[in-house]
Amino acid sequence: MATRGFVGRRPSDEIGNRLPPGQYLTEDFPVLSAGPTPHVKIENWSFTIKNGIRPVAKWNWDEFQKLPHVKLTRDIHCVTKWSKFNTAWSGVMIDDILAEAGIEAPTAFTLAHSYDGYTTNIPTADLIGGKAMVATHYEGQPITPDHGGPARLLVPHLYFWKSAKWITGLQFTSRDEAGFWELRGYHMYGDPWREQRFTDD
Amino acid sequence: MDVKAGPQRLVWRNAAVEAIEVLTPRVKSFRLRPEGWTTFTAGQHVDIRLTAEDGYQAQRSYSIGSAPDGSGTIELAIEVMTGGEVSPFFHEIVEIGDDIELRGPIGGHFNWSAEDGGPILLIGGGSGLVPLMSILRHRAAVAPQVPATLIYSARSYEELIWREELLRRRADDPHFRLIIHLSRDAARDGMIAGRIDAESIEEAIETARPLTTYVCGSNPFVSVASDLAVAAGLDPSTIRTERYGG
Ligand SMILES: Cc1cc2nc3c(=O)[nH]c(=O)nc-3n(C[C@H](O)[C@H](O)[C@H](O)COP(=O)(O)OP(=O)(O)OC[C@H]3O[C@@H](n4cnc5c(N)ncnc54)[C@H](O)[C@@H]3O)c2cc1C
Numbered sequence: 361m362a363t364r365g366f367v368g369r370r371p372s373d374e375i376g377n378r379l380p381p382g383q384y385l386t387e388d389f390p391v392l393s394a395g396p397t398p399h400v401k402i403e404n405w406s407f408t409i410k411n412g413i414r415p416v417a418k419w420n421w422d423e424f425q426k427l428p429h430v431k432l433t434r435d436i437h438c439v440t441k442w443s444k445f446n447t448a449w450s451g452v453m454i455d456d457i458l459a460e461a462g463i464e465a466p467t468a469f470t471l472a473h474s475y476d477g478y479t480t481n482i483p484t485a486d487l488i489g490g491k492a493m494v495a496t497h498y499e500g501q502p503i504t505p506d507h508g509g510p511a512r513l514l515v516p517h518l519y520f521w522k523s524a525k526w527i528t529g530l531q532f533t534s535r536d537e538a539g540f541w542e543l544r545g546y547h548m549y550g551d552p553w554r555e556q557r558f559t560d561d
Numbered sequence: 562m563d564v565k566a567g568p569q570r571l572v573w574r575n576a577a578v579e580a581i582e583v584l585t586p587r588v589k590s591f592r593l594r595p596e597g598w599t600t601f602t603a604g605q606h607v608d609i610r611l612t613a614e615d616g617y618q619a620q621r622s623y624s625i626g627s628a629p630d631g632s633g634t635i636e637l638a639i640e641v642m643t644g645g646e647v648s649p650f651f652h653e654i655v656e657i658g659d660d661i662e663l664r665g666p667i668g669g670h671f672n673w674s675a676e677d678g679g680p681i682l683l684i685g686g687g688s689g690l691v692p693l694m695s696i697l698r699h700r701a702a703v704a705p706q707v708p709a710t711l712i713y714s715a716r717s718y719e720e721l722i723w724r725e726e727l728l729r730r731r732a733d734d735p736h737f738r739l740i741i742h743l744s745r746d747a748a749r750d751g752m753i754a755g756r757i758d759a760e761s762i763e764e765a766i767e768t769a770r771p772l773t774t775y776v777c778g779s780n781p782f783v784s785v786a787s788d789l790a791v792a793a794g795l796d797p798s799t800i801r802t803e804r805y806g807g
Pocket of ligand 1: 384641643647649805
């Protein structure tokens with residue numbers, strides 16, 4: 361059903377074809393967060409891999425900087441409707457983190473944990489195989505606190521709430537356990553191309 | 562933290578526009594009657610979807626400003642953004658009797674209901690007042706003994722949304738405190754000139770330490786206000802934010 365009188369500011373095909381349904385392109389970099397921005401000092405920062413409740417590897421900031429850093433430039437899509445093209449990140453691929461820890465992903469599900477208590481669930485398959493990283497830099501600069509610095513998860517092919525800000529660890533879980541927004545009505549998987557915004561979309 | 566959004570599928574519904582009101586030079590309110598609407602929790606929003614003749618669609622989120630009141634209607638308050646795609650459409654084209662597609666209610670975090678209790682501190686900038694107004698109106702109806710403070714910042718006196726209602730509530734409600742900042746206007750009775758600052762937060766929390774704080778508005782406003790709230794000593798885990806810039 362058409363909305364009376366609505367024409368819209370439609371993007372060119374070139375842009376439109378890169379926009380998932382219901383999204384619009386922004387040039388700014390808006391912020392989504394559930395609470396205040398934590399200001400995590402790198403001296404206090406650490407990153408832990410857990411298998412269930414058991415820690416299997418842990419790095420402090422300096423150790424983490426020594427892991428291989430790569431660049432990843434991707435389009436990102438926020439569930440609040442904005443998309444941003446060609447965002448340029450650098451950090452450590454999850455594949456390399458696991459290799460460094462000397463393990464293979466032990467379970468099919470992962471829960472990302474953040475400094476502010478935020479969590480989000482991602483199938484492990486969506487984190488490995490060159491799909492995701494722990495990012496420490498955005499456009500060549502350290503990521504600012506509002507955007508998740510010192511380090512955030514980057515899973516660009518899913519809605520951006522899955523790219524947990526202020527990340528402090530990944531926990532492999534035996535079941536798909538809902539994270540913060542997933543418990544509050546948002547989709548368990550969150551594929552923007554299938555417009556999986558809310559539970560059961 | 563408690564979780565309120567039930568796992569039910571959110572379907573698109575038609576909503577008839579029943580009333581339109583000019584609230585400020587930049588904000589209009591729209592009373593909508595969504596088909597098959599049941600209820601919502603104060604603080605939630607809806608997603609609006611507009612469809613052009615050729616099928617092109619645009620979606621945006623808008624907070625509900627009315628209280629959950631069993632009327633089967635909801636009130637949105639939309640600020641016009643010059644050059645924007647959706648808000649100028651609402652201001653220039655939408656008329657009473659039109660049908661608008663929406664789905665919701667959405668959001669299981671930026672919510673308040675009576676069992677959450679208080680005191681509550683609400684901090685809003687510009688149209689960020691909208692979900693806070695839903696909370697205030699709901700509280701006045703169901704739990705007026707819960708202490709509530711609103712710190713509300715607008716550019717000018719003319720741009721204060723629901724100004725008369727807020728001033729009336731301040732006058733009538735002994736458990737409601739209102740601190741108004743006019744960021745680009747002169748001070749006038751009981752209203753402070755200039756942006757929200759540490760002093761106002763301290764004033765707001767000295768008599769009633771909030772159990773929960775709700776901060777809503779543009780990105781920069783929410784960053785500044787929530788940083789001030791943390792600096793004033795509030796526990797970050799008790800502060801909930803909603804950012805309109807995304
Ligand atoms: C949870 C949530 C609740 C919200 N609740 C409310 C509410 O209660 N009330 C409210 O008023 N808003 C609310 N918002 C904001 C709302 O969703 C919209 O973002 C806002 O109305 C602007 O939409 P728009 O289509 O008019 O502007 P957009 O088209 O999205 O543009 C936004 C701004 O960017 C500029 N711009 C963007 N693209 C271009 C371009 N190509 N050319 C020129 N300029 C451009 C525009 O000038 C405009 O100022 C909420 C947002 C969220 C996430």
